[in-house]
Amino acid sequence: MEPDMSPGSIRRHQAIYRRLIAVTPRAHRLRHGDEQVALFGDLLTKGESPLRLWMRAFPDLITVIRQTSARLTHRAARIALGIASLGPIGLGMILGWISIDEYGDVPILFPITAMALVMQGVFTLSWLSHALDHWERNAKIVFVVGETAALVVGSIVALGSSIGPGPMIAGVVIAAQAGLGLVVAGH
Amino acid sequence: MPLPTSHFHILFALAEEDRHGYSIMKETEELTHGDVRLGPGALYVALGKLADQGLIEETAERPAPDLDDARRRYYRITDDGRAALGGELQRLHRVMEHARRADLGWSPT
Numbered sequence: 001m002e003p004d005m006s007p008g009s010i011r012r013h014q015a016i017y018r019r020l021i022a023v024t025p026r027a028h029r030l031r032h033g034d035e036q037v038a039l040f041g042d043l044l045t046k047g048e049s050p051l052r053l054w055m056r057a058f059p060d061l062i063t064v065i066r067q068t069s070a071r072l073t074h075r076a077a078r079i080a081l082g083i084a085s086l087g088p089i090g091l092g093m094i095l096g097w098i099s100i101d102e103y104g105d106v107p108i109l110f111p112i113t114a115m116a117l118v119m120q121g122v123f124t125l126s127w128l129s130h131a132l133d134h135w136e137r138n139a140k141i142v143f144v145v146g147e148t149a150a151l152v153v154g155s156i157v158a159l160g161s162s163i164g165p166g167p168m169i170a171g172v173v174i175a176a177q178a179g180l181g182l183v184v185a186g187h
Numbered sequence: 188m189p190l191p192t193s194h195f196h197i198l199f200a201l202a203e204e205d206r207h208g209y210s211i212m213k214e215t216e217e218l219t220h221g222d223v224r225l226g227p228g229a230l231y232v233a234l235g236k237l238a239d240q241g242l243i244e245e246t247a248e249r250p251a252p253d254l255d256d257a258r259r260r261y262y263r264i265t266d267d268g269r270a271a272l273g274g275e276l277q278r279l280h281r282v283m284e285h286a287r288r289a290d291l292g293w294s295p296t
Contacts, residue, residue, distance in 0.1 A: 021228070024228070028231070028232065028235070031231075031235060032231035032232075032234070032235060034258065035208055035231060035258070035259070035260055036227045036228060036231050038208075038256075038258040038259065039208045039209050039212070039227040039230070039231075040227050042209045043209070043227075046209075056224070056226050057226065057227075057228075059226070060226025060227065060228040060229055061228050063226065063228060063229045063232070064228035064229065064231075064232050067229075067232045068232060071236075
């Protein structure tokens with residue numbers, strides 16, 4: 001147990017600590033900064049050794065930066081995936097509309113692809129919004145298998161397309177959405 | 188999925204009673220005989236994650252004014268948090284049972 005510190009001394013330690021936590025992400029600082037500084041002061045008040053506390057403070061702040069940055073990146077990736085999922089849904093609806101409008105003149109592959117695209121987008125959005133959580137681990141397995149298949153098919157279509165720019169664009173959209181989905185799932 | 192160590196101990200501490208950050212930190216140290224020492228930053232990152240997952244929540248209830256400190260926020264475990272803690276304890280219990288049966292040359296003291 002260290003000798004009692006004066007309130008002024010504790011405030012000085014807290015002021016330095018507050019400056020130090022300025023390096024942590026803003027969202028974390030706004031949410032927990034004041035509490036964190038108060039807790040630092042509490043530890044000093046209760047007799048924690050300042051030297052030991054400061055030695056622990058640096059690795060602790062690195063932990064905060066590492067974990068909160070990873071969280072922000074993950075959140076951004078989820079938002080990007082949500083937006084990217086609108087691509088397959090939109091493409092699927094266009095293909096579906098063409099299939100209905102020109103019924104009999106388009107290959108059977110058109111309506112099948114349209115349905116697969118809409119399903120890919122809707123399934124991804126459902127997974128992101130936790131609507132499939134009751135499937136527990138199976139939801140993630142189905143999601144990863146579906147996105148992997150979409151990535152393979154999308155890549156083949158995008159890279160090997162000799163049937164015009166339309167399918168190539170569709171392939172790129174599908175592969176990009178699926179790739180992003182796998183990144184989010186693997187995080 | 189197993190709970191991260193810090194999340195498990197925070198839920199454990201809050202299962203007994205509502206607590207503020209300092210109290211959670213001290214309870215965790217006591218429970219683990221000092222093996223788990225959460226720094227202020229790591230503690231609040233974990234509290235933020237648990238709150239986002241709906242496993243804990245901030246409580247508006249405060250202690251008596253003479254015992255209260257306005258800077259402190261108090262946290263409470265939710266029903267989902269209790270379920271997650273129960274699941275983790277169940278998982279640890281199964282591991283312990285397996286370890287007992289497996290004759291690892293170790294026994295709990």
